[in-house]
């Protein structure tokens with residue numbers, strides 16, 4: 001088969017993949033692709049057409065089996081989301097967030113409603129607006145954390161903004177559109193990750209077969225090829241030098257030894273214009289198989305997933321699954337007690353935000369985004385202004401109101417110990433890397449919670465954030481001297497891990513002087 005014909009097949013296959021992605025999600029059956037690839041490869045060898053180009057054909061995207069999942073199943077139709085009932089979502093949120101049941105419950109329901117909406121036919125579907133949420137609660141009590149976790153659980157594009165950003169000097173009304181642009185950027189990063197994960201196995205096999213085609217040479221029998229395959233897989237070939245002809249922009253940011261130098265005898269010289277025959281402006285470089293792998297990987301991913309394909313998929317994901325968290329919404333609301341006429345700056349920002357929350361089309365460099373079904377979670381302490389002071393239209397678009405409670409001493413204790421990867425576990429993991437087994441007695445943890453709560457009450461309430469500052473103060477000394485401590489422990493004949501225990505006395509020693517003086521704790525803790 002002629003080279004031109006093969007390349008036209010590649011292009012057609014690629015265009016086919018992109019077309020289907022445009023219409024719906026792509027699901028690659030890697031096993032089928034691989035099996036076909038092997039069959040073709042074997043056929044090419046067995047049939048006497050053992051040229052590298054003949055085999056190259058076998059590794060093109062034409063081997064990809066694309067399964068179309070119809071539109072009504074998009075975003076929320078999959079089995080994973082089907083099982084994400086409000087109860088299940090609550091349970092997942094419970095693993096990370098202590099208390100705040102009402103807020104977690106509201107978010108879990110909003111999420112399920114979105115899944116339900118996805119399953120309703122047009123035009124009813126377009127009529128159902130997401131149940132946006134207004135969270136009311138003091139700083140540091142878990143508002144952002146709930147929204148962020150929600151996005152993580154569902155793999156949804158997420159962005160957090162401070163509403164006060166839009167009252168800054170120099171702000172121009174249209175800048176609120178930047179929220180949606182940032183959301184699209186996040187969506188693009190997520191989509192890239194997801195699509196790469198889908199194609200990962202397929203591309204891995206593609207790279208393997210390409211490198212084996214050249215290492216084995218023409219006419220190698222299956223036995224030789226399989227022997228090399230196992231060498232390749234166990235990494236034995238990783239240090240083999242190959243000469244590759246790569247596009248000039250390949251591996252930008254990757255470190256490649258440009259020196260060239262004499263080629264050792266064991267080196268394999270590969271004329272890679274065979275390997276990358278269809279690339280435009282190219283440069284010959286010498287590198288090891290290990291260095292070459294990520295470059296081929298990048299190029300194959302670029303071939304399979306064009307920027308346009310990713311942007312389209314990302315925009316769909318933003319429109320259907322995006323979550324925007326707007327913090328400090330109360331700061332752009334004037335209390336009716338103090339308001340004399342309209343407060344131009346704050347009411348102006350509410351008016352600017354209204355179109356994107358109500359639903360409008362925002363243009364981004366990747367394409368237009370319809371914000372009708374993006375989930376907006378707004379939050380604020382509402383100390384002076386009340387939710388009813390917001391513009392009526394904005395109130396209407398935030399129908400679910402939940403109140404989050406300030407954190408008690410017991411909540412702080414639970415935050416230290418209960419969430420997965422809690423703060424105590426994080427500190428222990430950090431010290432483990434130095435060979436230190438850091439132990440906090442239960443009394444010490446209770447004491448930390450008590451002191452953090454006290455500072456919150458007497459100085460300023462910053463919620464669970466206080467635990468970070470207090471805990472850092474307690475481990476500061478150990479954090480500084482851990483490597484030397486461990487070296488001394490070993491030099492003194494110790495073995496295994498050095499156990500360091502933090503008890504109530506250590507907590508008091510680290511914080512005591514500060515707690516006696518309000519001023520000191522204000523500035524240090």
Ligand SMILES: Nc1ncnc2c1ncn2[C@@H]1O[C@H](COP(=O)(O)OP(=O)(O)OP(=O)(O)O)[C@@H](O)[C@H]1O
Pocket residue numbers: 096097098099100138139140141142143144145146327328379415419463464465
């Ligand atoms: N209820 C909670 N459970 C577990 N961790 C919490 C809880 N509340 C706060 N935290 C932790 O405290 C930190 C701050 O919380 P978060 O960002 O959610 O505050 P917030 O309520 O959104 O405050 P703000 O309005 O000032 O942004 C995070 O690291 C979060 O993990």
